Amino acid sequence: MTKAPSLRSATDTTRNDHTREKLLLAALELFGQYGFEGVSTRKLAERAGVNLQAINYYFDNKRGLYNAVADYLIERLQIRVGDRRKIVLERFAEAQSGDRPIDATEARDILIAVGESLLTLFADDESAIWVRYMVREQAEPTEAFDRIYTGFMQPMLTAVRHLVGILIEADPSSERTRLRTLSLVGSLIIYRVGRATILREMGWSAVGPEQIIAIRGIAADLVAGICPIGESAT
Structure with missing residues (x-):
C-alpha cells in the first residue's frame, strides 16, 4: 500500500x-x-x-536568484543547441586525441552546421529574453557572466577556434585565430541583437519560417569567407 x-x-x-x-x-x-x-x-x-x-x-537572496538565472540560461541553451553542441565537442575531443584529425572540408561543414543552429536559435523570439540578460553581462560582467562563459561559451569557442584555425592555416591559440573566431560569432549574433535594424533593412514585418530559412543560408556564406591570408574565398 x-x-x-x-x-x-x-x-x-x-x-x-x-x-x-x-x-x-x-x-x-x-x-x-x-x-x-x-x-x-x-x-x-x-x-x-x-x-x-x-x-x-x-x-537565499536577490543576488542568488540573479546567479541562478545564469545557470538556468545555460540549461536552456544546452537544450536548444544541445545535440549539435554535443556532436561538435565530441568530434573536437576525438581530433585533439589524434585519432582522426579534422581536415578543411570537414571543418567548414561543421562550422556551417554550428552557424545554422545558432542562427535558427537567434531567430526564435524566446532568445530575445536571453540575449538582453547576456548583453547586460557583456557590458558589466559579474559572477553570472563567469558562469555563462565557463559553462557554455568557452567550450564552444575553443572548438570553433580550432576549426577556424584549420581553415586559415594558423595556430588555434594565436591572436589572429581568436579574433577571426570572434568575428564569425559576432556576425551570427547580430541577427539577434540587431533584430530591429535587420527587419527595417529587409522590409520584413517579422521573422517567420521563410525568413529563418533565408537567415540560415547566411551561415555558409560567412564560413566561405574564412580562408588563409593571401587566398580569396571561392
Whole structure:
C-alpha cells in the first residue's frame, strides 16, 4: 500500500519546482530589461506570481536568484543547441586525441552546421529574453557572466577556434585565430541583437519560417569567407 506522505512529497516537489521556475523566468525577463539594481524583490515576486519569501527560500537572496538565472540560461541553451553542441565537442575531443584529425572540408561543414543552429536559435523570439540578460553581462560582467562563459561559451569557442584555425592555416591559440573566431560569432549574433535594424533593412514585418530559412543560408556564406591570408574565398 502506498503511503500518503510519499504522495504528498511528490506533489510538493512538483509544486516547488514549478514555483522555482516561475521565479527564474520572471527574473530572466526583468533582469534583462532593467538590470540587477533596477529590479526589486517585490517586483520579481509579483511578476512570477509567488510569495515574496519564495526568493529567499529558493535562492537565499536577490543576488542568488540573479546567479541562478545564469545557470538556468545555460540549461536552456544546452537544450536548444544541445545535440549539435554535443556532436561538435565530441568530434573536437576525438581530433585533439589524434585519432582522426579534422581536415578543411570537414571543418567548414561543421562550422556551417554550428552557424545554422545558432542562427535558427537567434531567430526564435524566446532568445530575445536571453540575449538582453547576456548583453547586460557583456557590458558589466559579474559572477553570472563567469558562469555563462565557463559553462557554455568557452567550450564552444575553443572548438570553433580550432576549426577556424584549420581553415586559415594558423595556430588555434594565436591572436589572429581568436579574433577571426570572434568575428564569425559576432556576425551570427547580430541577427539577434540587431533584430530591429535587420527587419527595417529587409522590409520584413517579422521573422517567420521563410525568413529563418533565408537567415540560415547566411551561415555558409560567412564560413566561405574564412580562408588563409593571401587566398580569396571561392
